[in-house]
Amino acid sequence: MSTHAKLLLRHQRPFLAFWLARVCTASGFQMLTVAIGWHIYQLTGSVLDLGLVGLVEFVPRLLFMLHTGHVADRFDRRKVTALCQAGQALIALALxxxxxxxxxxxxxxxxxxxxxxxxxxxxxxxxxxxxxxxVPTALFPAAVAASSSAMQLATIVAPALGGFLYAFGSLWVYAPTAVLYVLACALVLGLPARQLPLRQERASLDSLLAGIRFIRSRPDVLGAISLDLFAVLLGGATALLPVFARDILLTGPWGLGLLRSAPAVGALLMSFWLARYPIERGVGRTMFISVAVFGVATIAFGLSTSFWFSLAVLAVLGAADMISMVIRGAFVQLQTPDEMRGRVSAVNGLFIGASNQLGEFESGLTAHWFGSVPAVVLGGVGTLLVTGAWIKLFPSLAKRDRMHEQ
Structure with missing residues (x-):
């Protein structure tokens, strides 16, 4: 066992509870995503509606971006998280x-x-x-990788399970997700109380915009999160997986579940590697290479007509995305003071949401215009172009050697 892993185990109880809560929420969301995607496609048969689901999920991030960060910095983060998980349980119950x-x-x-x-x-x-x-600051990169493994583990099992259960009816998917969110809520409420004093200032335009100002003042932080925004915005193809599963790869809900799980298989294996051997040198170069590999894998998936080859390239895509995500997540958090982390995370969350949910809308829209295969291939090409452009726009990020450089 590595030194990082041994030290992480010393903080096992709270971190394990946090990890299990992430497994539950990620599993619930992935099962909901598979079920909602297949459900809406059954109802309408429209690829545009698949993209609209992603757009509708993204709009609240845009509307509430400034307030979400302030809430995370002003109130008990455990209670905020638990309340949101309880709300998602109610949504699953409504379904x-x-x-x-x-x-x-x-x-x-x-x-x-x-x-x-x-x-x-x-x-x-x-x-x-x-x-x-x-966890201590020195262990944070390893903790980010280990925490990310929770999401990837859930993303491997939950979509396949959701696709399998959907064969018996959508009710069989929605009901277990409500239970998972309730479990997550209980685990989060059991975490130790925050030791640092909470912010008592009232929400104002100045305080709400502080996260944006902080990111603008750190070019490397801005470059890292905007790279994810534009690269994954163009290269994401998850919204079109129901189309590829049914119309191109000629499979059913179970095949859709496996396709949704494949990126997480690669990501989980990579997260285990990164938790044991954190990236400590050449972080900028490594991040850009991983994003480029993500783009190439996207192109390969778009051109594939083989179910098994599609699974393989999606696994490569997930592994590459995990490298980029761990570097970016650890780097942004380590460069941000604790009293600012909620607001900076809110801005980062908007970028992530834009790259994922808004990317799903972009995929649905371009598929509606050009067809599903051209939409995915063009998205992968766009990711490669963005990677090259960002190397030129943020040269210090590309040359960055360590996480902790000032």
Whole structure:
């Protein structure tokens, strides 16, 4: 066992509870995503609607971005996180009731997707800001990798499980997700109370914008999170997986679940490696290379007509994305003082949401215009172009050697 792993075990109880809570919430969200995607495609048969689900989930991040960070910095982050998880449990329960009555509509799914996006918008900065208080600074990169492994483990099992259960009906997917969110809520409330004093100032435009000003004052931080925004915004193809599963790879809900799980397989294996052997040198170069590999894997997936080859390239895509995510996540948090972490995480969460949910809308829209295969291939090419441009725009980030350089 590595020195990093041994030291991390000393803080085992609170970190393990945090890790298990991440498993539960990630599993619940992944199962909901698979079920909602297949459900809406069954109802309408529209690739544009698949993209609209992502857009609707993203809108709350944009609307509430400034307030989500302030809430995470002003109030108990455990309680904020737990409240958001309880809200997501209620959303899953609403889907259970709608499915059991057989009266759920396209519009109802969009409303619930908006509420789901709102709960996640407040949950993300509070959760991200919780982790640095659970482990020492020296172990934070390893903790980020280990924490990310929780999400990837859930992303491997949950989509496949969701796809399998959906074969028996959407009710069989939505009900377990409500239970998972309740478990996560209980685990988070059991974490140790925050030791540092909470911010008592009232929300103002100046305090709400502080996170944006901080990021603008750190070119390397701005470059790291904006690289993820534009690269994954263009290269993300997850919204189109139902189309590829049914119409191109000729499989069903179980195949969709495996396709959703494949990136997480590669990401989980990579997160285990990074938790044991954290990247300590050449972090900038490594991050840019990983994003470029993400773009190449996206192109390969778009051109594939083989189910098994598609699974393989999605696993490579997930591993590359994990390297970039761990470097970016650890770097941004380590460069941010604790009293600012909520607001900076909120801005970072907007960028992540834009690259994921807004990226799903972009994929659905370009697929509606050009077709699913050209949309994915063009997205991968766009990722490569963005990577090259960001190396030129942020040369100090590309040359950055260590996380802790000032």
């Amino acid at each position: 259970v009731l709608g499915s059991s009555s057989g009266e759920i509509t396209r519009e109802a799914i969009f409303v619930l997707a908006f509420l789901l996006g709102a709960a996640r918008a407040f949950e993300m900065p509070a959760t991200q800001a919780l982790l640095p208080s659970l």
